[in-house]
Amino acid sequence: MQFEALKIYCDVVRWASFSRGAEENQISQSSASQAVRAIEERLGVKLIDRTKRPFKLTPQGKLYYDECKDLVGRYLEIETRVKGLENDQNVVGTVRVALIYSVGLHHMSQYVHTFGELYPGADVRLEFLHPTRVVESVSKDRAELGIVSFPKKWPKLTVIPWREEEMVLAVHPSHPLARRDGVSFSQLDRLKLVGFDSDLPIRRAIDRVLHHHKVQVQVVLEFDNIENIKRAVEIPGGAALLPEPTVAREVESGSLVALPIEGQDPEHRLTRPLAILHRGDRQLSLTASRFLKLLTTEDAGPLAASAATNGHLSHDA
Numbered sequence: 001m002q003f004e005a006l007k008i009y010c011d012v013v014r015w016a017s018f019s020r021g022a023e024e025n026q027i028s029q030s031s032a033s034q035a036v037r038a039i040e041e042r043l044g045v046k047l048i049d050r051t052k053r054p055f056k057l058t059p060q061g062k063l064y065y066d067e068c069k070d071l072v073g074r075y076l077e078i079e080t081r082v083k084g085l086e087n088d089q090n091v092v093g094t095v096r097v098a099l100i101y102s103v104g105l106h107h108m109s110q111y112v113h114t115f116g117e118l119y120p121g122a123d124v125r126l127e128f129l130h131p132t133r134v135v136e137s138v139s140k141d142r143a144e145l146g147i148v149s150f151p152k153k154w155p156k157l158t159v160i161p162w163r164e165e166e167m168v169l170a171v172h173p174s175h176p177l178a179r180r181d182g183v184s185f186s187q188l189d190r191l192k193l194v195g196f197d198s199d200l201p202i203r204r205a206i207d208r209v210l211h212h213h214k215v216q217v218q219v220v221l222e223f224d225n226i227e228n229i230k231r232a233v234e235i236p237g238g239a240a241l242l243p244e245p246t247v248a249r250e251v252e253s254g255s256l257v258a259l260p261i262e263g264q265d266p267e268h269r270l271t272r273p274l275a276i277l278h279r280g281d282r283q284l285s286l287t288a289s290r291f292l293k294l295l296t297t298e299d300a301g302p303l304a305a306s307a308a309t310n311g312h313l314s315h316d317a
Contacts (some may be wrong), residue, residue, distance in 0.1 A: 003075065005035040009047070010072050012036060013065045014142060016054055069141070077285050092121040095288040098134045098143035099126060102226040102246045103274060115294055122287050130224075131201075138277045144288040150201035151275035158280040162295065165243040167206075167270035168258040170250075172236030175257070182260040185213040192238040194229050195219040202272060206241055212268045230256065243272040 004025070012021030012032055022032035040047050047061030057065065076093060099108065112124045129137060131148050138146040138157060151159045169188070171178050177187065188210070195217075196203035210217060220238050223229050229240050230247065234255050241261075250256035261270050276295060278284060284292065 003072075005039055006068055007072050007076075008032050008035040009039055010065060010069045012048075013057065013061070014069070014140070018055075073285070077283075091119040091287055091290055093285060093287040094123040094125055095145065095285065095291045096125045096127065096143040097145045097147065097291070098129050098137035099147035100131050100134060100149060101128045102243070103147050103149070111291075111294060115291055118294070119287075119290065122290070124291060135277065138279060141279065141282070144278060144282075144284060145292060146277035147274060148277060149272050149274050150205060151273065151277070154277070156279060156281050157277050160276040160278075160292075160296065162274045162276050165245055165272040165274065166260070167241050167272060168244045168247065168260055169239055170230065170233055170242045170247050170256050170258055171239045172233060173254065173257055175236065175239060177239070177259060178257045180259060182262040184262050185210075185215050188217060188261075189215045191217050192220050193217045194221045194223070194232045194238045194240045196229070197222050197224045200224065205272075206270065209268050209270050241270060 008021055008025050008027070011024040012018050015021055015024070018032050018036075019029050022029045025032065036048060043060075043064075045060045046058050047064055049056045049058055049061075079092075097108075108126055112126070115122065115124055127137065127143065134143075134146045134148050135154055135157070137143040139154070147162065151161075153159065169177070169183050177183055196206070198204075221229075221232050223232065226242060226246050229242065230250060232238065233240050234250070244258060247256055247258050251258050264270065276292065278288070278292070
């Protein structure tokens with residue numbers, strides 16, 4: 001039996017989709033289906049019940065997947081490491097990264113560019129998801145790495161603190177506070193804010209800090225993502241407390257003004273912590289470990305040009 005067919009089967013099951021499994025292997029959906037049928041014919045059993053939507057694994061199919069998925073991953077990793085012995089930069093393969101929308105839009109492009117220059121044979125695939133789906137994606141091996149805000153402990157997941165982002169008050173240029181150099185907590189009191197949905201960790205963190213400073217705000221609109229909040233402030237529909245890096249583009253274009261929050265104490269700061277996740281019970285692939293190394297290297301983002309030519313970044317796994 002060809003190894004490629006086994007990999008196709010594992011990818012189809014991992015994504016619970018013939019089309020996604022086919023996409024992973026750069027083949028048509030019908031080719032992926034034929035590969036799975038060939039395995040079933042060889043084994044003489046049904047692995048997938050195609051009569052259900054979405055499809056379900058048979059008991060034999062689940063056993064086969066559970067026993068083969070690590071075998072496939074290990075084989076691919078062996079190939080990558082063998083090729084890497086010839087040339088330290090000969091890292092091939094794909095690392096899948098699941099991340100929340102705002103982090104992906106504002107931080108990842110430079111890292112992906114730098115990684116591509118360091119390792120031309122490697123590929124970074126980003127998938128932007130809701131925070132709960134980022135955790136699910138890493139837990140279910142759909143992504144090797146995940147990036148979330150306000151991390152906590154999750155079963156089987158290793159959590160690596162990544163960065164702490166200062167939050168600012170984002171306002172429209174016509175807002176009464178826009179000409180100030182910064183704002184105090186007392187100036188936030190009774191302010192009309194465009195806020196995050198109340199069930200999100202970032203909203204709860206903001207509410208705790210405001211409560212500590214005895215500040216009450218008037219939330220006029222709520223959204224579950226930063227992009228919608230920024231668009232509402234640009235209307236203008238109020239002000240918003242947002243991580244500073246997420247409004248850099250709007251500040252540069254002049255559509256928003258970002259005001260630092262003054263008078264914060266170390267114990268009760270308006271910040272957004274970010275963390276990197278991976279399965280603690282799985283060895284990272286060489287490609288994933290190199291990308292993780294890049295992410296956690298101090299000031300790695302701006303090093304795109306010099307890193308590739310001067311070797312400023314360590315290549316240790």
